[in-house]
Amino acid sequence: MDAIIIAIGDELINGAGIDTNSSYLSQRLLEKGIIPRRHITVGDNIDEIAKVIADAINEAELVITTGGLGPTRDDLTRQALAKVMGVDLVEDARSAERIKEFFIKRSRQMSPSNLTQALKPAGTQTLDNDIGTAPGIAARYKGSDIYLLPGPPNEMKDVFEKRVFPQLPSCGATIQKTLHTFGIGESIIGEKIADLMTNTENLKVGTAAKGGQVSIRITAKADNLDEAKETAEKLAQQIRARLGNIIFGQDEQTLQGVVGDMLKKSGKTLATAESCTGGMLGEMITSIPGASEYFLGGVVSYSNAAKIDLLTVPAELIQAHGAVSEPVAEAMARGVKEKFKADFGIGITGIAGPTGGSAEKPVGLVFIGLADDKGVEVHKHIFPGERQAIRQRASLTALNYLRLKLST
């Protein structure tokens, strides 16, 4: 079974927003063995939306759209489907009631425009939305199943998970397994596993690079889930044996999650001292629920005074070597470890740019200190890219050093 996923919204086609819904839906469809063949994005233009929906119905048995079900005049997905099906829009009494209730429950005043969200093409079913005012719509037309879902990701997920996913047929099984590596280039990885990078109908291996992380994707298709899993896992084992410790995790795992699990397991605690990353490392660590078990906190020492007062970095050290230097990264890591009485302290200082670089200390220069009870190691890097890329790379690289330390 093939699927086409359509994202609707001027903000997407004009570049003011990024479509994340299609990606989410693809992942879920694959779990049922349904192949997401294409993602299409169109603007808030009724003719374009109708054309893309009609074409998709001709090409795929399953068509899912997101967006364009809002209360404002530029929301035209309901109208577009009605046009494709050649029917009128009618009010769904139950949806109208639910929308009114939504506002009463929240003691908020309803805008009359919200009631347009209770409209549906005649002959279709509405799909309850439990967290927002835009119900989804389900239709069957010319042999295809069509689902219209709201655009806000949390509402889309709620409607999809409760009302659509359980209805979808299971068509054999496709399993995706992704192994994540950090700190080694894509072409080096590609070469190390060149002979394992098959590209057949039933087994595909690909790589994707992003911000220092290279991920190896295995896609295995089979008649049933167990068989697909076994094929994928067998290949994953071979790749793991080849790449060893370069691989830090798989699938949904993130570097911060893996490091968090390692800290939790070992009963160790961590504190961070951040300069150029400004809190990003702390944010990454605390994106993991339960991080308070091992993360004690940190200091964002954006000013020299903060480095001296809160992290006990000697003022002379900053004067002699500059705030972005190996000795200062070392003192920050040691200082924050002591201040928070943590087992590990990380100190990051660098030049994120775009200004502030020099021939001797270019933009992208970052020193990362990692302190434990035995001492402090400091690593020097020159990261490529722009301000935000440099900061992300620095934060992740610090986490990776801690991972390597914890795995020895």
Place this chain on the structure above:
Amino acid sequence: MDAIIIAIGDELINGAGIDTNSSYLSQRLLEKGIIPRRHITVGDNIDEIAKVIADAINEAELVITTGGLGPTRDDLTRQALAKVMGVDLVEDARSAERIKEFFIKRSRQMSPSNLTQALKPAGTQTLDNDIGTAPGIAARYKGSDIYLLPGPPNEMKDVFEKRVFPQLPSCGATIQKTLHTFGIGESIIGEKIADLMTNTENLKVGTAAKGGQVSIRITAKADNLDEAKETAEKLAQQIRARLGNIIFGQDEQTLQGVVGDMLKKSGKTLATAESCTGGMLGEMITSIPGASEYFLGGVVSYSNAAKIDLLTVPAELIQAHGAVSEPVAEAMARGVKEKFKADFGIGITGIAGPTGGSAEKPVGLVFIGLADDKGVEVHKHIFPGERQAIRQRASLTALNYLRLKLST
């Protein structure tokens, strides 16, 4: 002139990655009056890629693809274009030299597979890539201009900006202007400006909501840039008059950028004390180059000990009211203001979930303290959504309170 933008990669169609390239390209095309009509995403399948490229050539005068130019076996965009054009792949000598040089300059070893990146369909031109090993490709076929660009966003941008954008014709002008509001619901905003939400060929107004921010997009088309700008600005003025202080900025402006500018202008400084946001507020503030002029730093007080030791929050206060409470948010804001000798101190404490909530203190409950020389104001919120959404909403809401304070 219509354009179709195609993103290529299994990681995109399978949901392991998100396409941000198409969005970037759309924005840039609109500036030349070229209408991005559709974004299409396909996987690493040569037949699918070829079909989508061939269809796009039939429908649009400009076709841009990103991705699939890497060195590994799953990179098939060159081959797909060659198939569409019915020609062979040939080596581009200049590109082969540049790729070899790339590795020599960086003292890195070249993988033989990198040389496949010097291949191009016969009769096409390569587009130099100054920061990576995948050159772009330019072709003219059946009356359409086709550009193949590398997938990594920094390389895509480099090749596009240097080699493609300057070549594109200017087709009249389309101007997009976006006004950003914070803290008010989309339907309320939609209602306040209902009569201004036109949707004609030459003037469109739409809204989009995300994480507490509602943006109002104006798209104006005209024969020349000045005329389009004037139309858009005239409507923007009407909307500004209607919404007043709810609007915090426009276009590329962000809340953190606007607040940063206000702090810089007023010569005031800021320090932050973050509990549930874990450094996210600091990260947002320091994402702005030059933030060191007004941001002194912060404390991530994830543990109670950190609140007491580093922020001088009285232990009894935490005992009496809990770490997530109005008095603790107040003490954190005041404590960090004093510790860093800043003009403003922000304190955030809350329950980001998914666990840790109770009937009395549910997940999403966040207290935000804002201290200045006159005292501390504390705001209580219950934010919807999941952990990361709650944290983002809390960080942005804190910035918005500071904005409102600075604008009085």
